[in-house]
Amino acid sequence: MRSLRFLLQKEFRQIFRNTSILRIIFLMPIIQLLVLPWAADYEMKNINITVIDHDHSPYSRQLISKITASGYFILQDYTSSYNQSLVDIEKDKSDLILEIPASFQKNLIKENESKLFVAVNAINGVKANLGGAYLISIIRNFNGNIRSKWIQFPRFNPELNINVVSSDWYNPEMNYKYFMVPGILVILVTLVGSFLASLNIVKEKEIGTIEQINVTPIKKYQFVLGKLIPFWVLGLIVLGIGLGISRLFYGIISAGNLFVIFGFAAVYLLAVLGLGLLISTYTSTQQQAMLISFFLIMIFVLLGGLYTSIDSMPHWAQMMTKVNPVTYFIEVMRMVVLKGSGFADIKNQFLIMLGFAMVLNGWAVLSYRKRY
Structure with missing residues (x-):
């Protein structure tokens, strides 16, 4: 634990010393959350x-x-x-x-x-x-x-004479932003998690500090946890900021318990951070890691049900969404925020996401080869 504590101190100092990373982590999600819901709107007017x-x-x-x-x-x-x-x-x-x-x-x-x-x-x-x-x-x-x-x-x-009165559940005002904002927030958390984590180990390789770490008695799982935990904490902070912006600017108040959202997000971040670290262990340069991360994130977004209903996709695409972690988090966010679903309603998605986290992080630990 002492070794892990020193690794976490090192990682947090590196993150807060680099102002460009701080802008990516905090400023980018805020701007995107303020702009995207107005542009990503399928309700046609004018x-x-x-x-x-x-x-x-x-x-x-x-x-x-x-x-x-x-x-x-x-x-x-x-x-x-x-x-x-x-x-x-x-x-x-x-x-x-x-x-x-x-x-x-x-x-x-x-x-x-x-x-x-x-x-x-x-x-x-x-x-x-x-x-x-x-x-x-x-x-x-x-x-x-x-x-x-x-x-x-x-x-x-x-x-x-028959009078028909309609009643719209969960979104009575038919406000499209109520549908889009929770999904966009998932994408922003995903970007912070997988994209930055994928650059982490690669950066150590490029500047040569990975060799210094390899000659220390730090175990592989300690090294991976030291890389994972800081961005896990920052991802939860970004989620909290996003929920605050959703309430302040769009009037979206979660119908369900926020602890359910953060509990699922904690496991989800473990999964996407594990994916980012896995990419980082297999790449040699930051450019390679960025390209692979961008490629995967584009597929996750397009097949996540954010812009297009999964039910309207062809059968082969629907099968691909089963192995897409973004799909489950978008579904859970909309269920909790709009419908007020509790943990009992999302237990299947939670167990699937826990499986993703265990597989991806276990793979990342095994694929990282420490040479003395």
Whole structure:
């Protein structure tokens, strides 16, 4: 224990002596957590739409007003020419075209149905899908309102009127940041853990101090623990700072116990730090360690369920997420922060992460060859 204490003193002094590492550890996560949630947002707004109204009826005006009042669409052009609307699409002034036929209100009243034409600019597939879905939802809601008014006529039975009230659980305001911030916080903790740990032993190799350590009676596990514990502590500090920023700037208050989050994070950091140290033992330069770490982190992020739902991935990609530690921590963060889950709800993820930590750190200890 005395040897380990001296190693920890050395590591902490090296970390706090290097101001660039301190900026990476503390300043980078703060800036990213303040910026990324505003950019990483799949909720589309300010979608430009061109409307071709051949009907000019009260119903067509109500529909247009409902679309523009939704907050998702901006009426770019109001025209009676389809060719002109195509010019708006070609010049990227509009994302969607809505054409209302001349007999829109007449057919709706007499025949109980009417057709609308919607054209979507699909160069940006995500924007096209979401914009089209928003527009169809608004049209469907408009249709429901019209039908509910007709039900009040004496020729219909008033008992057919059905009121539907929706209730959104866990995120009642449908705020996308509540969904993204916990996941982004996991990525930042991962960067601090695996990226910096992967540079640790390699740096000792490059400056030659690894040879001085190798001739000492320090055991391999003591050396690895001395490299792991400082970044483990700093990772938990970064997590605490991130949770504070989430509450202060985004109003995200964890519905669950913070001890559950920090307990799982402690084991998670052991796993990613073990991965970083494992990379460090197999590489000879900091450049090699950085490239390998960046490669693995990119895969972890893309297959972690942060931006894309795991259920929508192909089967082979879903199988890869089973060996991705980031997947489990993102899932746990969202469960605890949004749903208020306790330790009993995340015990399976906890045991899997404990397995990752034991395997990766054990591998790191075995792969480090100490030569006297």
